[in-house]
Amino acid sequence: MKERERILVDIAKNEARYLRDLKALLHQPSVSAQRLGLEEMAGLLVRMMRKYGVKARSIPVKGGAPMVYGEIGNPNGGILLFYNHYDVQPPEPLELWKTPPFEPEIRGGKIYARGVADNKGNILIRLAALQVYQDLYGSLPFQVKFLVEGEEEIGSPHMIEFVESYKDLLRADACIWESGGVNFAGQPVLTMGCKGILYVELMARGARRDAHSAGATHIPNPAWRLVHALATLKNEQEQILIDGFYDDVLPPSAEDMRALKKIPPEENKIKKSLGLKEFLLNLKGLKLKKRALFEPTCNICGMISGYTGPGGKTVLPSSARVKLDFRLVPNQKPEDILKKLKAHFQKHGFGDVVMSTVEQGEYPARTPLGHPFVRLVQEVAEEVYQKEAVLEPMTGGTGPMHPFIHTLGLPVVSVGAGYPDCRAHAPNENLRLSDIRKGILFIVTLLRNFR
């Protein structure tokens, strides 16, 4: 406890500086979906990292946003890699922000700005932790590397190739991922995996122009065509009917199931927030948690055909489109699922339905719960937060974890300074200043225990 006090005092001493630097990062818009401010952000970040003693540089990516790489310390003592991203979600709808998204403001013990929770706050926290460590304990006996990308919010389209090309540069012993936080009960949440994704668009075509609906007896209707094609993909019991779809799905281990049981139930809070009486299939408890983290999905993101305005128009549409995303779990592969999806439509007589992939897919990936690095991070988290840590074997979402786990061979644990109302991706995104302090304490403590 003595050491904790020392660290907290040092954090408090420099807090004004950390917040000033965080505000500087937040002040620079960096919206990957809009290609806005990415080069400027990368440049600013390199300068900021250098201020904290990190040997940083920007690495150009052909057709993409630059990667920011940095290193500090002695590689002979082991290497810890921090993965972060400097891009943010679009700030729209602007009218719902209480203060402008790129003009950070502190009020009521919270700092508000687009990207503060996801994930510029965690970047500054990790830099501040290095500062505290050096203030108190001198130079690092091991090395810390940073990789900060600028395209996470658009599916990290260049990460697989980049990691492949810079395998040596990125060599490490373990990786701390970008985000995380505490749950409603204040327990630190550690996440060890991400789902993968395949995103496709389907289009059916009929006549070359919309026709009068009197012709529905004999003119093909692409909306019906798509309805029938979709109905072959998934049944009402939510089973995905593509041959071989589940072949590579790994069931959760006994260890995974033990971890699931320990995740606090927050069902009612989620249902209330979504205005739902029941979850799909009336899922509850362990079954719900198991499905959310270990099952793949086939989801309709959107569909459109014909006349959708007010009132009635008697039209027979000339085309119909649907967007689908499949969230994949280990060891499913997006290119394999795409192949099986194509074969499915051929088999069911829907070879006329045109399919295109909207984004490059991503692979699912996870680090086993029993890995010593997971245990280390867990022990540090429980010491710092003084509560039992929640171990999430996977999240339902997607991130570029796969090349870090499989190309670089690293154990990956995701942690951060978020909390349930931090509003990542939404207006009035924020972090609590107390969580930022504790986040710095967490990383300093991790550094002290890393080797």
Add this chain to the structure above:
Amino acid sequence: MKERERILVDIAKNEARYLRDLKALLHQPSVSAQRLGLEEMAGLLVRMMRKYGVKARSIPVKGGAPMVYGEIGNPNGGILLFYNHYDVQPPEPLELWKTPPFEPEIRGGKIYARGVADNKGNILIRLAALQVYQDLYGSLPFQVKFLVEGEEEIGSPHMIEFVESYKDLLRADACIWESGGVNFAGQPVLTMGCKGILYVELMARGARRDAHSAGATHIPNPAWRLVHALATLKNEQEQILIDGFYDDVLPPSAEDMRALKKIPPEENKIKKSLGLKEFLLNLKGLKLKKRALFEPTCNICGMISGYTGPGGKTVLPSSARVKLDFRLVPNQKPEDILKKLKAHFQKHGFGDVVMSTVEQGEYPARTPLGHPFVRLVQEVAEEVYQKEAVLEPMTGGTGPMHPFIHTLGLPVVSVGAGYPDCRAHAPNENLRLSDIRKGILFIVTLLRNFR
């Protein structure tokens, strides 16, 4: 042939006046869907009818466009009722018109304007025919009545109630319907029936706001819900699966089938126009004609859910909507089909899908081909056009024929001065001047033979 010459000479003598009066009708916009110019049009039409010796008046309709009623001649000699409508389709898209839609212009032997084919041209033709008749043969030995409505293009929502209320006023022996024309081969086409319609909108609801698609494992997706609900309505063989849907469908009679056989095949022209290689179910020949005229439909007019813009957004929609129209054949009833549709969704466990009717439905109705009035119109048509008439027992479209046939007890035959390229409902709508002349000759000859 002598008489034909006499009539044509009289038509020619007054043609300039008829065209001037037709232009006056066309110059007045009267778009029911936009509630534009309907009162003005009704007033203009009353004045025009009076000029032609018809005792005309406008009858207000609560919440609707006025009905224009007129009569001329001696009711003791029998009564012929003309049904027409003075409203027109919206003229949009305006940029595709060569000359403005409400500035009628004659070029290349055709008169162009919105509503000239559908159906102001036929109104003027019928008035002109009365003029010719009186010029050549004196006053009418029987009575002609006109009923001209202003809401045909929006589904005639007030017609059933109006006919019920004005049963005595509308008493007649037979009815000539609003529209028709010659086919590609120049044969006059007579139509003796209309399909009915039921138009509904279905909506499925999920969470109260769009959710992140990572939640697709446990958050209900209304787009999937609607896909599954729709898939129970119709199979890939185009069979409508609602219990009892076909119960009241009358199969075509032997006489109907003979008439169908005589309808010239125009399949290739239609396929070319629509850019289709094959019709639905590879329909051809008699089977195609039978299905087009005697089978009901269940058609998706439009559907929408979630994100439909460019690229990929990983969203789980909060609602999904679809618009359906059912074209009904004798003796199906829209309110009965609605009841069966509701029962269908209950039975299949889709009671949560919200259903609303978009427009008041319409009933199908037809006059038997063997009716003496049909034979009379056919003989007159063949004499005037000097080609075999095509008898269409029904059309695939919908109109308010039901109260005329069933409440007033009239035989109804639809004829007019159109041709395959008259572009009703489309930009550059037009009639050929030669078809207008022949149309007047047709009605004069019909009047001479009516009693």
